[in-house]
Amino acid sequence: MPQAPTVPAPVACRIVRQLALEMTALASDRPLWRRDGRRSTCHVRQIAMYVCHVVLRLSLSDIGAAFGRDRTTVSHACNVVEDRRDDASFDAFVSAIERAVLSVFGPAGIGSHE
Template sequence: MADIRTACRIVLLITREMARVAGDRVTLKERRRSVSHFRQIAMYVCHVTLQLSLSEIGAAFGRDRTTVAYSCRVIEDRRDDRAFDEFVASVERLAYSVVVAAGVRENA
């Protein structure tokens, strides 16, 4: 479980930093919602890219698996926006590379 929790934390940190670098190019809604939005993106990336189960992700983020499922649906729906889709794809590529390179999730 520690490896999964570590992988999820890494993905969340990558998401936050990439959003900061992207700045205004990617609209992440209003500031007070950005914390939860970063978490939703990280949950989505953990599920889709790292192929973690909803239950594993929920445990790592201290949330229920149904919350993770909701987050994945929200992000999937937003991927129709080209700029947002490119942002998430970048997070996916970087997160996969970092997590696998760090040996946190070797079978991802």
């Protein structure tokens, strides 16, 4: 049985990051001010790393390489996002990104090689 073509991890991570960025911009009720730019960029990257790990099942090392970060940074990002999911509105937002990523990549993810 032929396997579906897989998307390289760096490409998948760029797609997820762009999706998270676009959805953050859509959900924002105010324009991003200059002083908020760095914080917003960091939050978007953390959400994208989390979704790459949880939904696409990519390893922390692969995600770190794709984002130019260390695997421990990816682990920290996943923990931060997981902790923030106690907030219902943030949880709903991350769930929406997860559903969007699932619709793009399918339910199997790209990191599962079974």
